[in-house]
Amino acid sequence: MANSSKTDRVSHERVRGHVVDVDVVIAGGGPAGCAVAAALADLGLSVLLVDAGVDRHKQLAGELLHPPGVRDLRALGFGDVVAAWPAQPVRGFAVRFQAPAHTLILPYGSGITGLSLEHAALTVPLQESVARRPGVTLLSRARVTAVDRNDARGVRLRFSSQGAEHAIDARLLVAADGRASPVRRMLGIAEHHQRLSTMLGVTVDSACLPHPEHGHQFVGGPVHALAYAIQPGVARVMVDLPLGSSASMLKARPELLLALPSHLKAEVQRALEQQPAPRMASNDDWLAETVWTGSAVLVGDAAACCHPLTASGMASCFHDARALQEALHRHPGHIARALEHYANERRPAQRTRVALASALYSAFAGQDDGMWALRMGLRRYWERSPRGARASMALLSSEEPRMRVMAREYLRVVGHAFIAMLSLHGQGGRLRSAAPLLRSAGPPLRDAVASAVEQVGSWLHRRIRRPVYRLARAGWASPRRAFASNR
Ligand SMILES: Cc1cc2nc3c(=O)[nH]c(=O)nc-3n(C[C@H](O)[C@H](O)[C@H](O)COP(=O)(O)OP(=O)(O)OC[C@H]3O[C@@H](n4cnc5c(N)ncnc54)[C@H](O)[C@@H]3O)c2cc1C
Numbered sequence: 001m002a003n004s005s006k007t008d009r010v011s012h013e014r015v016r017g018h019v020v021d022v023d024v025v026i027a028g029g030g031p032a033g034c035a036v037a038a039a040l041a042d043l044g045l046s047v048l049l050v051d052a053g054v055d056r057h058k059q060l061a062g063e064l065l066h067p068p069g070v071r072d073l074r075a076l077g078f079g080d081v082v083a084a085w086p087a088q089p090v091r092g093f094a095v096r097f098q099a100p101a102h103t104l105i106l107p108y109g110s111g112i113t114g115l116s117l118e119h120a121a122l123t124v125p126l127q128e129s130v131a132r133r134p135g136v137t138l139l140s141r142a143r144v145t146a147v148d149r150n151d152a153r154g155v156r157l158r159f160s161s162q163g164a165e166h167a168i169d170a171r172l173l174v175a176a177d178g179r180a181s182p183v184r185r186m187l188g189i190a191e192h193h194q195r196l197s198t199m200l201g202v203t204v205d206s207a208c209l210p211h212p213e214h215g216h217q218f219v220g221g222p223v224h225a226l227a228y229a230i231q232p233g234v235a236r237v238m239v240d241l242p243l244g245s246s247a248s249m250l251k252a253r254p255e256l257l258l259a260l261p262s263h264l265k266a267e268v269q270r271a272l273e274q275q276p277a278p279r280m281a282s283n284d285d286w287l288a289e290t291v292w293t294g295s296a297v298l299v300g301d302a303a304a305c306c307h308p309l310t311a312s313g314m315a316s317c318f319h320d321a322r323a324l325q326e327a328l329h330r331h332p333g334h335i336a337r338a339l340e341h342y343a344n345e346r347r348p349a350q351r352t353r354v355a356l357a358s359a360l361y362s363a364f365a366g367q368d369d370g371m372w373a374l375r376m377g378l379r380r381y382w383e384r385s386p387r388g389a390r391a392s393m394a395l396l397s398s399e400e401p402r403m404r405v406m407a408r409e410y411l412r413v414v415g416h417a418f419i420a421m422l423s424l425h426g427q428g429g430r431l432r433s434a435a436p437l438l439r440s441a442g443p444p445l446r447d448a449v450a451s452a453v454e455q456v457g458s459w460l461h462r463r464i465r466r467p468v469y470r471l472a473r474a475g476w477a478s479p480r481r482a483f484a485s486n487r
Pocket residue numbers: 027028029030031032033050051052053054060061062063064065066142143144145176177178179182183199238281282283299300301302308311312313314315317
């Protein structure tokens with residue numbers, strides 16, 4: 001990062017030993033932090049982006065970006081970065097069911113493509129680009145260490161950089177510091193955390209992928225796997241293993257890769273021999289109880305993180321950035337109102353994303369009778385309904401955020417599962433799979449009802465409080481002026 005050392009030098013001269021006021025401090029310079037920095041600088045706000053500097057060349061993390069994410073990045077002014085990425089086009093998912101092996105294509109809507117590329121190649125240029133924007137100061141290898149005050153007037157926080165600790169006052173603190181988010185804890189926001197599994201990633205020859213220009217899902221084997229090209233001739237394969245697994249365990253038990261076509265399986269085994277330290281990551285559900293408090297707000301994985309099989313994490317980061325920009329633009333003089341608006345706007349899509357990832361992970365990787373039946377239903381539904389395949393891909397890619405659409409599609413799959421069971425099994429097998437199948441439909445339907453009730457509630461809330469808010473913001477012309485008048 002040739003640029004960031006220059007940025008660091010300039011920034012340190014500005015902040016060392018002083019309490020410096022800025023409009024916004026962003027903790028974390030990953031996909032979410034960079035997108036939010038661009039979005040808020042675009043409103044004319046001064047932004048200090050503080051990044052601990054995790055080495056992204058060693059990380060197993062986001063590499064496939066769905067079309068809504070590409071669109072949001074362009075809208076945030078990263079069009080030149082996206083155009084320069086050494087990325088591969090993605091046209092949807094290819095889902096390969098095991099026993100009997102059969103692949104179904106889930107396409108994006110017509111004419112739109114996603115992109116896939118190596119994680120560092122995707123993220124490092126975003127950070128370099130945002131550091132050059134007017135209004136943005138990047139401090140890399142710096143870390144937010146404490147939040148001393150957080151109320152309606154703003155925040156006071158401390159950060160460490162180059163061995164010294166600094167204090168800073170800001171009107172708004174954005175926690176974009178990833179799923180384990182230390183800042184979320186500093187803010188006292190409660191979280192729900194569940195460790196799900198361990199992901200192992202290797203690179204193989206992309207010629208082994210049966211469907212070029214698609215993200216591959218290998219389902220129904222002893223373990224679930226994902227694969228997609230990340231550069232010409234190179235594909236990433238990610239294998240979802242039980243918690244605590246290691247590469248040597250997978251090497252010793254090649255039968256776990258049963259769902260992969262034989263030539264891809266052989267390539268993964270070869271990669272395990274040749275790449276002694278494959279990239280590993282944990283797969284977690286990590287959900288914050290609220291996404292804002294006082295003058296601080298959570299974005300990206302710090303706000304919500306789920307199993308990566310839908311590859312929706314980064315699109316969600318960029319959506320958060322645009323939602324926060326929109327909220328601050330609409331409510332320029334009132335941070336609390338803006339953050340509440342942001343929380344309300346993003347909640348329906350997040351609920352759908354998280355519920356879908358959980359339901360799909362169970363369906364793709366679950367080993368019980370109910371999940372076996374659900375896979376039969378998915379397969380039958382997608383085989384017979386091109387509209388259904390497109391609707392599923394729209395949900396997976398976050399293009400379709402409505403929970404009721406997810407619930408409707410889920411019920412259709414359950415219906416197809418029952419028909420598939422009737423045609424395949426004798427009475428005993430049917431009864432064994434039917435009960436768990438029906439139980440599996442419970443959580444998505446519960447989520448849909450809860451989401452609908454909540455949306456009505458927040459609509460009523462906005463209708464009642466809007467007149468009060470209008471009076472409060474009278475006379476504030478721009479977010480920049482409003483921030484200044486609130487310091
Ligand atoms: C195995 C795996 C595969 C995935 N695949 C995909 C995929 O294909 N597509 C997709 O869209 N998503 C995918 N994801 C999810 C995606 O990686 C995340 O959604 C995305 O990286 C979240 O970005 P973020 O900016 O919120 O957090 P992060 O990328 O985690 O960045 C957080 C940043 O905060 C910094 N930081 C931490 N603490 C502090 C502090 N105290 N002060 C200052 N800075 C701090 C860190 O250095 C880091 O730079 C995958 C995730 C995993 C685990």
